Amino acid sequence: MSSLRHSVCALDCPDTCSLLVSVEDGRATRLRGNPEHPVTRGFLCGKVARYLEREYSPERLLYPQKRVGAKGEGRFERISWDEAHDGIARELTRIAAESGPEAVLPYSYAGTMGLLNGEGMDRRFFHRLGASRLDRTICCAAGTAGLSQALGFRYGTEPEQFRHSRLILAWGANILGTNSHLWPFIVEARRNGARFYTIDPVKNRTGAAADKHFFIHPGSDAALALGIMHVLVAEGLCDADYVVRHTSGFEALRERVAEYPPERVASLTGIAQQEIVTLAREYGTQKPAVIRLNYGVQRSERGAMAVRAIALLPALTGSWSQPGGGLLLTTSAAFPLNRRALERPDLQPREARLVNMSELGKALTALDHPPVQALVVYNSNPAAIAPNQNLVLEGLRRPDLFTVVLEQFQTDTANYADVLLPVTTFLEHTDLYLAYGHYYMQLARPALDPPGECRSNVEIFRALAQRMGFDDACFRDSEDDMIRALLDTPHEFLRGITLERLEREHFVRLALPMPFLPFARGGFGTPSGRCEFGAETLDYTPPVESRLGSRRYPLELISPKNDDSMNSTFGYRPEVDAQTALVSLHEVDAASRGISSGDRVRVYNDRGSCLLAARIDTSVAPGVVCARAVRWSKLAPDGRNANALTSDRLTDAGGGPTFYSCLVEVEKCAD
Ligand SMILES: Nc1nc2c(c(=O)[nH]1)N[C@H]1C(S)=C(S)[C@@H](COP(=O)(O)OP(=O)(O)OC[C@H]3O[C@@H](n4cnc5c(=O)[nH]c(N)nc54)[C@H](O)[C@@H]3O)O[C@H]1N2
Ligand SMILES: Nc1nc2c(c(=O)[nH]1)N[C@H]1C(S)=C(S)[C@@H](COP(=O)(O)OP(=O)(O)OC[C@H]3O[C@@H](n4cnc5c(=O)[nH]c(N)nc54)[C@H](O)[C@@H]3O)O[C@H]1N2
Ligand code: SF4
Ligand SMILES: [Mo]
Numbered sequence: 001m002s003s004l005r006h007s008v009c010a011l012d013c014p015d016t017c018s019l020l021v022s023v024e025d026g027r028a029t030r031l032r033g034n035p036e037h038p039v040t041r042g043f044l045c046g047k048v049a050r051y052l053e054r055e056y057s058p059e060r061l062l063y064p065q066k067r068v069g070a071k072g073e074g075r076f077e078r079i080s081w082d083e084a085h086d087g088i089a090r091e092l093t094r095i096a097a098e099s100g101p102e103a104v105l106p107y108s109y110a111g112t113m114g115l116l117n118g119e120g121m122d123r124r125f126f127h128r129l130g131a132s133r134l135d136r137t138i139c140c141a142a143g144t145a146g147l148s149q150a151l152g153f154r155y156g157t158e159p160e161q162f163r164h165s166r167l168i169l170a171w172g173a174n175i176l177g178t179n180s181h182l183w184p185f186i187v188e189a190r191r192n193g194a195r196f197y198t199i200d201p202v203k204n205r206t207g208a209a210a211d212k213h214f215f216i217h218p219g220s221d222a223a224l225a226l227g228i229m230h231v232l233v234a235e236g237l238c239d240a241d242y243v244v245r246h247t248s249g250f251e252a253l254r255e256r257v258a259e260y261p262p263e264r265v266a267s268l269t270g271i272a273q274q275e276i277v278t279l280a281r282e283y284g285t286q287k288p289a290v291i292r293l294n295y296g297v298q299r300s301e302r303g304a305m306a307v308r309a310i311a312l313l314p315a316l317t318g319s320w321s322q323p324g325g326g327l328l329l330t331t332s333a334a335f336p337l338n339r340r341a342l343e344r345p346d347l348q349p350r351e352a353r354l355v356n357m358s359e360l361g362k363a364l365t366a367l368d369h370p371p372v373q374a375l376v377v378y379n380s381n382p383a384a385i386a387p388n389q390n391l392v393l394e395g396l397r398r399p400d401l402f403t404v405v406l407e408q409f410q411t412d413t414a415n416y417a418d419v420l421l422p423v424t425t426f427l428e429h430t431d432l433y434l435a436y437g438h439y440y441m442q443l444a445r446p447a448l449d450p451p452g453e454c455r456s457n458v459e460i461f462r463a464l465a466q467r468m469g470f471d472d473a474c475f476r477d478s479e480d481d482m483i484r485a486l487l488d489t490p491h492e493f494l495r496g497i498t499l500e501r502l503e504r505e506h507f508v509r510l511a512l513p514m515p516f517l518p519f520a521r522g523g524f525g526t527p528s529g530r531c532e533f534g535a536e537t538l539d540y541t542p543p544v545e546s547r548l549g550s551r552r553y554p555l556e557l558i559s560p561k562n563d564d565s566m567n568s569t570f571g572y573r574p575e576v577d578a579q580t581a582l583v584s585l586h587e588v589d590a591a592s593r594g595i596s597s598g599d600r601v602r603v604y605n606d607r608g609s610c611l612l613a614a615r616i617d618t619s620v621a622p623g624v625v626c627a628r629a630v631r632w633s634k635l636a637p638d639g640r641n642a643n644a645l646t647s648d649r650l651t652d653a654g655g656g657p658t659f660y661s662c663l664v665e666v667e668k669c670a671d
Contacts, residue, residue, distance in 0.1 A: 014437025062452025114431030152525020164324025237284025239318025364395020
C-alpha cells in the first residue's frame with residue numbers, strides 16, 4: 001500500500017514548508033516540498049530533505065527512562081509510562097507543597113513550531129500548577145521590542161513581493177542558510193536587474209552570492225541605519241509625501257541624524273565613508289528597495305535599537321507603498337490566533353513569577369523565594385544552546401534539582417534528566433502552524449505511526465494533568481478542540497479559516513489583500529497610527545563587549561546559524577559536528593597568534609573556553625572570529641561549545657540574549 005500524505009516542517013525556520021510524504025506499507029520512503037505551496041515551491045532545504053534519516057535513526061529515544069548514572073553521564077534505564085508519570089506527578093506535587101509551585105520551572109522553545117505541542121497543553125498544565133512562567137526570550141525578544149516600537153505591528157513585506165524589488169538588502173540575514181525559500185524570489189528580481197547586497201560581520205554563503213558585501217562591526221547596525229538616514233535627509237532623498245502623511249517626529253529626527261555624518265558612522269561601523277554614502281543614495285533612489293532583516297542583528301547588546309532604527313528606513317523613503325518595497329523581519333503577528341484559549345493563563349492560582357530563559361544559569365544557581373527545585377524541559381536543549389554554559393551546567397548538575405526532559409534524541413540536556421521521556425516527531429502528531437516568513441496557515445495530521453512508545457507533548461501533559469488531579473475540562477480537550485479554540489477569533493485576517501478548510505486545503509493564505517502591502521497607507525500599530533520616529537530615544541552606543549567597548553579580550557566572536565543544521569537539532573550528525581567544530585579567523589589574526597588552518601585552538605574569555613579547529617578564510621574581517629552554532633557539547637573533546645563563551649547579559653530591550661556581543665581570545669593548543 002502506498003500513499004502520499006501532507007505534512008508541515010515544524011522546525012524553527014521562517015519558511016514553514018508544506019511537505020509531501022510518500023508512505024509505503026506504513027513506512028515513509030520520500031519527503032519533498034509541496035509544489036503547490038506558493039513559498040515552498042516544491043523544494044526543501046538540505047537538512048530536511050534528509051529528515052527521514054532522523055525519523056528512522058537508531059538513536060531515536062523510544063521508551064521512558066530514568067537516570068541510573070550521575071547527572072550528565074547519560075546512563076538510563078527503561079521504565080514504564082505509568083512509572084514515569086507517577087514519579088513526575090509525585091515529585092512535582094511534593095515540591096509544590098514544600099516550596100510553592102513556583103519552584104517548578106518549565107523550559108521550552110521552538111523545537112517544534114506546532115502550536116499545540118509548542119504552547120498548548122504544556123502551558124495549560126503549568127498555569128494550572130502555578131509554576132514559574134518562562135519568559136521565552138532566547139531568539140527574538142530584542143527584535144520583537146525594536147520592531148514593535150518602530151511599526152507597532154510585527155509583520156512586513158511578503159516574500160512573494162521580493163520578486164518586484166530593484167534593490168534588496170540582506171541585513172544580518174543569511175538567506176541561503178536560514179531562509180532558503182526567499183532565495184528564488186531574489187533570483188527572479190536579480191534576473192530583472194535588481195541588486196542584492198549583504199550587511200554582515202560574516203561573509204557567509206549569502207554574502208558570497210551578493211553583488212556587494214559590507215563587513216560591518218558586530219553590534220554597530222543602529223549607527224549604520226542612522227548614517228543612512230543622515231544621507232537620505234541631507235540629500236533630500238526622503239519621500240516627503242509619505243513622511244507627511246504617515247509618520248511623526250520628522251523634524252526631531254532630522255536633528256538627531258545630523259549627529260551621524262558618514263565620517264563618524266564609518267568609524268563606528270568599519271564601513272568606508274564613501275560606501276555609506278553610496279549605499280544610502282542607492283537605497284534612496286532605487287525603487288522599490290526592500291530590506292530582509294533577520295534576527296542576526298538583534299543578538300547583540302543594542303539589538304532592539306538596531307532593529308528599531310533599521311525598521312524606520314522604509315518609512316523615510318516611502319517604500320512601504322510599493323510592491324517589492326518595505327521590510328521583512330517576521331510575519332508572525334499577522335496570525336492573531338486566540339492564544340488565551342489555547343494557553344489558558346486564567347488557570348493560574350495567581351500570576352506566577354516570570355523567569356527569563358536567557359538567564360537559565362542564574363535561575364538554577366541564584367534564584368530564591370523559592371529556588372528552582374524542578375525543571376521540565378521540552379522542545380529545547382538548554383545545556384547546548386543557552387548562553388553562559390558553565391553556569392547552566394552547574395545548575396543542571398545540582399543533585400537536589402529534579403529534571404524531566406521530553407526528547408526525541410539523547411541531547412546534552414537529556415543527559416541531565418532524572419526522567420527522560422520519548423516524544424514524537426512532527427510527522428507523527430497533529431498540529432497547527434503559523435509561519436514567521438510567509439502568510440499561510442497550515443494543518444498537519446500524523447503521516448506516520450510513532451515508533452516504540454513515543455508520545456506527543458500534548459498527550460504527555462494531558463496524562464500528567466490527570467495524574468496531578470487537575471479536573472478542569474480543558475485537560476480533556478482533543479487536538480481538534482484545541483485547534484478550534486485557537487481559530488475562534490473575530491480578527492479579519494483569520495476570516496473564513498476553519499479546521500475543515502485546513503483539512504481540505506492543507507495550507508490557507510490569511511485573509512489579506514493580494515498583494516499585501518501592510519503599511520502602504522500608513523496604518524501602523526502605534527498609538528498615533530503613524531510610524532513614530534521617536535528621535536529623542538534614537539541613538540547609538542557601542543556594546544560594552546565590543547571593540548569600541550571594553551577591550552578585555554581582543555576578538556569579537558559571532559556564533560551564527562549553521563547552514564546544514566537547525567540550532568542543536570541535528571548535532572548528532574557527524575558532518576554537522578565537524579561544521580560546528582570550526583572557528584574562522586582572518587589571516588592577520590591567525591598570523592599574529594602563530595595559528596594555521598587545521599590547528600586545534602582554545603577560544604577563551606572569563607566565562608569559559610572551548611576547543612575548536614582553526615580555519616583561516618576570508619569570511620571574516622580582522623578582529624572578528626566566527627564559529628557556527630550549535631554544537632552538541634558532549635561530542636566536543638572538552639564537553640563545551642561556543643556557549644561556554646557567550647554572556648548572559650541581556651539586550652537593551654526585550655530581555656533577549658547577547659550571543660553575538662562576545663569578546664574572546666584565541667590561542668593555539670600545544671600538541
Ligand atoms: N540552516 C539553519 N536555518 C535556521 C537555523 C539554523 O540553526 N540553521 N535557525 C533558525 C532560527 S532559530 C532562527 S532565529 C533563524 C535565524 O536566522 P538568521 O537571523 O538569518 O540567522 P543568524 O545566523 O542568527 O544571523 C544572520 C546573520 O547575522 C549576522 N550577524 C551577527 N551579528 C551581526 C551584527 O551585529 N550585525 C549584522 N548586520 N549582522 C550580524 C550573522 O553573521 C549571520 O550571518 O534561522 C532559523 N533557520
Ligand atoms: N551560540 C549561539 N547559541 C544560540 C543561537 C546562536 O545563534 N548562537 N541561537 C539561539 C536561538 S535563535 C534559538 S531559537 C535557540 C534554539 O535552541 P532550542 O530551542 O534548544 O532549539 P534546538 O537546539 O533546535 O533544540 C530543539 C530540541 O527540541 C526537540 N524537539 C523537536 N520536536 C519536539 C517535540 O515535538 N517535543 C519535544 N519534547 N521535543 C522536540 C529536538 O529534538 C531538539 O533537541 O538557540 C539559541 N542559541
Ligand atoms: S527547515 Fe525551513 S527550509 Fe527546511 S524544510 Fe523546514 S521550513 Fe523548509
Ligand atoms: Mo531562533
